[in-house]
Amino acid sequence: MMRSCDVLIVGGGGAGCSAALHLALRGVRVVLLERGLVGGQATGVNYGGVRQQGRDPAGLPLARKSREIWSRITELTGSDVEFDACGHLKLARTPDEEAELLRWNALAAEHGLRPRMIGRNAIRAENPFFSDQVIAGSLLEEDGSANPRLLAPALARAARAAGAEIRENHAVTDLHHDGSNFVLTAGGQSFTAPWLLNCAGYWGGEIARRFGEEVPITKLHPNMLVTEPLPYFLRHSLGVVGGNLYLRQIPRGNIIFGGGHGESDDAIRVTRPRPDAAFGAMQRAVGVIPRLAEAMVIRSWTGTDGMLPDHFPVLGPSQTTPGLIHAFGFCGEGFQTGPGVGVVLSELVMDGATDVPLDAFAIGRFTDAPVTG
Structure with a gap:
């Protein structure tokens, strides 16, 4: 029928x-x-x-349209998807990365966004848990995260x-x-x-x-990890210029972070995180936030997206x-x-x-x- x-x-x-x-x-x-x-x-x-921060200018109109919907996602769906406008803080670890943040901030302003550039002294004062690797950051306060x-x-x-x-x-x-x-x-x-x-x-x-x-689409398997619950200290969702580390803490204390790529079988239906990618993400996370060195990772995972x-x-x-x-x-x-x-x-x-x-x-x-x- x-x-x-x-x-x-x-x-x-x-x-x-x-x-x-x-x-x-x-x-x-x-x-x-x-x-x-x-x-x-x-x-x-x-x-x-739930990030507009760092997107290519060609993608910002779509991201802006979607962000408006996120602001009323509970009303739209009748469900709590744990959306939190916690702000997205993108970090620079080198002078070249700092220059990239400044370049993007200027482009973002043309699209009505107002990211706040934070220099070395201020970012340490606001986030004393950062290591000396972090030399600057750009905070877009209307960005956030969800489940x-x-x-x-x-x-x-x-x-x-x-x-x-x-x-x-x-x-x-x-x-x-x-x-x-x-x-x-x-x-x-x-x-x-x-x-x-x-x-x-x-x-x-x-x-x-x-x-x-x-x-010419290929498989993309982002490698994800989560730690045991830790004392809450991190308000913003974090990323780094270059995209090889992203990290946030949920209210119960777990740190969700990622970097690198997993793998899949030939049929695509089964995906697996990779140990080398996990260890690399752990090292980069500790490099930015040293207190994570003693945190226990309790789970890792990946899935499948398409890359062009x-x-x-x-x-x-x-x-x-x-x-x-x-x-x-x-x-x-x-x-x-x-x-x-x-x-x-x-x-x-x-x-x-x-x-x-x-x-x-x-x-x-x-x-x-x-x-x-």
């Missing part, structure tokens, strides 16, 4: 679940198909940073309440366009709709390929197939933007346009496939 709807979504991460919610709120009949559980990949296994394991399920529950159909454990086994509509098979059932949103993360590259749009050569996602309409819109390959930076991406997708479907510039994210930058339609 064929299940008909207005919009099919493949992928139950933050972007897909947000799109389902915002479309359902506008009265659209939506079916979302997720091969595992919602939030089971990149959305649910990342660091939890990655809570976001997608919260969005999915709200989407269901608004009328969307969320099908977990529904891996897509067949996918094509019959000349009028998209036809998908998942969970032994067929689904059809005139619109298809490709929110399948790393696997979004395979969906794009089926419609003649090959992209220019570190930008693919976001926007297909160049080959009308009704197909891509949103995948967020290069480890999609947790913050996921809620906003869902709004952008709903606007593209319902309004034919969005106020977020998407040229830098167009799939056409990787393919010369002819435009049809």
Whole structure:
């Protein structure tokens, strides 16, 4: 039996679940198909940073749009996803890194952001636990963090309440366009709709390929760790210029941190953190905050995201197939933007346009496939 709807979504991460919610709120009949559980990949296994700090200027309009949604995420979803506007403090450990912070701060100001540059003396006075490695920092106070394991399920529950159909454990086994509509098979059932949103993360590259749009996507497995609970001392979420360390402390005292990359098997379904990446992240964390030297790491993990050569996602309409819109390959930076991406997708479907510039994210930058339609 064929299940008909207005919009099919493949992928139950933050972007897909947000799109389902915002479309359902506008009265659209939506079916979302997720091969595992919602939030089971990149959305649910990342660091939890809700960060605009350090983003490429091309990505700031999307990050800004999403940050507005984060400010009302509890009202939107009816759930507490532990969003905390704790501020994101990016650290410089060399003069060149300090210069990079100053450069980004000037660009950020052009987008209405107001990061605060903190010099050597002030950063030590405000954060006496830093080592001498830290010579400066840039604080964006409106940034923060949230619990990655809570976001997608919260969005999915709200989407269901608004009328969307969320099908977990529904891996897509067949996918094509019959000349009028998209036809998908998942969970032994067929689904059809005139619109298809490709929110399948790393696997979004395979969906794009089926419609003649090959992209050079590779696997990304961020290596994550968490310590035992420690006396609370760290208010801000931390990053470093260069991105090889990120660190935050949750209210119960555990330090969540990451750096380096894990690995996966050939089928991609099983991922593993790497000991060498874990030890490297530990060393860098102790280098910045010496008191962590005696902390016990109690767990490590990783997951799968998609990485593209220019570190930008693919976001926007297909160049080959009308009704197909891509949103995948967020290069480890999609947790913050996921809620906003869902709004952008709903606007593209319902309004034919969005106020977020998407040229830098167009799939056409990787393919010369002819435009049809």
